[in-house]
Amino acid sequence: MASKQQYFDLSNYKEEILKGNTSFLSRAITLGESTLDAHRQHIQELLLELMPHTGTSIRVGVSGIPGAGKSTLIESLGTYLIEKFHLKVAVLAIDPTSELNHGSILGDKTRMELLSRSDQAFIRPSPSQSNLGGVTRNTREAVYLCEAAGYDVILIETVGVGQSETAVQSMVDFFMMLQIVGGGDDLQAIKRGIYEHIDLLVVHKADQDQINQARKEAANFKKMFSLFPPKESQWIPQAMSCSSLDKTGIDQLWETLLEYKKQTQSSGYFQKKRTDQKIAWYQELQQEQLNRFLRTHPKLKIGMDQIQAEMIVKNHSPLEASKQLEQLLTALFSKT
Ligand SMILES: Nc1nc2c(ncn2[C@@H]2O[C@H](COP(=O)(O)OP(=O)(O)OP(=O)(O)O)[C@@H](O)[C@H]2O)c(=O)[nH]1
Numbered sequence: 001m002a003s004k005q006q007y008f009d010l011s012n013y014k015e016e017i018l019k020g021n022t023s024f025l026s027r028a029i030t031l032g033e034s035t036l037d038a039h040r041q042h043i044q045e046l047l048l049e050l051m052p053h054t055g056t057s058i059r060v061g062v063s064g065i066p067g068a069g070k071s072t073l074i075e076s077l078g079t080y081l082i083e084k085f086h087l088k089v090a091v092l093a094i095d096p097t098s099e100l101n102h103g104s105i106l107g108d109k110t111r112m113e114l115l116s117r118s119d120q121a122f123i124r125p126s127p128s129q130s131n132l133g134g135v136t137r138n139t140r141e142a143v144y145l146c147e148a149a150g151y152d153v154i155l156i157e158t159v160g161v162g163q164s165e166t167a168v169q170s171m172v173d174f175f176m177m178l179q180i181v182g183g184g185d186d187l188q189a190i191k192r193g194i195y196e197h198i199d200l201l202v203v204h205k206a207d208q209d210q211i212n213q214a215r216k217e218a219a220n221f222k223k224m225f226s227l228f229p230p231k232e233s234q235w236i237p238q239a240m241s242c243s244s245l246d247k248t249g250i251d252q253l254w255e256t257l258l259e260y261k262k263q264t265q266s267s268g269y270f271q272k273k274r275t276d277q278k279i280a281w282y283q284e285l286q287q288e289q290l291n292r293f294l295r296t297h298p299k300l301k302i303g304m305d306q307i308q309a310e311m312i313v314k315n316h317s318p319l320e321a322s323k324q325l326e327q328l329l330t331a332l333f334s335k336t
Pocket residue numbers: 064065066067068069070071072073103104107108111159204205206207242243244245246
């Protein structure tokens with residue numbers, strides 16, 4: 001007899017993920033990506049059980065325009081951390097356009113060939129949903145699942161355009177942005193308000209005949225950042241040049257990240273940021289619960305369908321219909 005229990009055994013998943021079993025980790029992430037209510041409930045139960053084993057990693061956002069070298073940098077940094085410090089590294093991607101742009105996923109796999117072969121690394125490409133809200137939620141959950149599976153560093157790759165970048169900022173401790181050497185218009189960058197949102201700017205591809213130019217650009221950014229008023233974190237964004245091909249600047253990049261962690265942990269900002277993110281997560285869950293509740297409330301569903309039908313038959317305006325919905329909601333929920 002095939003039962004739901006066989007399909008999803010909570011204790012089995014919990015135990016295997018805590019042991020670092022990547023096949024269960026992958027399956028749990030896939031389950032979370034489902035839009036079925038039952039799957040969503042399973043994943044939330046599992047996360048609830050795993051919560052005491054989370055929160056220990058450092059979560060890092062890696063952003064930049066397409067082709068800036070994000071995946072290559074993640075490969076270099078990831079292998080460096082595994083080889084030098086024996087850390088476990090997870091890579092997640094948040095890219096709501098990836099369904100349209102298959103090159104990105106293929107790119108990730110080939111750019112991270114070394115890392116993908118290491119059993120200390122776990123790489124998960126972007127979920128195949130085009131809806132940013134869904135991708136954000138899934139990535140957030142994947143972060144916690146990876147932490148429960150023992151990953152020390154979680155690197156989240158995102159294309160540096162608009163909303164997905166903002167979404168990643170809402171789930172990481174440290175946010176870095178890659179800029180290609182020679183491709184940066186300093187003023188343009190300031191206009192986009194990058195100073196407010198980044199902790200580190202990397203002038204990437206600082207190799208071959210671009211080394212000096214990259215150093216010059218990084219120094220300019222650094223000088224510029226030091227002139228801005230202090231941020232809430234009291235951290236002055238850093239800038240450095242780096243080459244993932246030559247593997248230069250990777251150690252310095254990691255040291256900067258550790259310095260940020262040390263400084264913001266002692267000031268209390270690190271914890272405050274995580275608390276803000278906890279609130280943001282709760283608010284997303286609140287919305288999900290409410291939507292599920294409203295969608296499945298029988299009287300409300302019938303009432304809403306009726307109002308819509310009447311709007312057409314009686315030629316009501318949508319505003320009148322909305323007013324009726326308000327009355328219906330009051331009648332159904334005000335006394336309880
Ligand atoms: N010269 C040089 N080229 C690099 C470096 N890092 C990456 N590249 C090249 O830049 C191109 C893009 O690299 P990716 O790592 O795929 O860039 P990405 O930012 O992840 O790209 P998307 O995921 O498509 O947004 C590839 O051809 C890489 O070989 C570097 O440090 N130096």
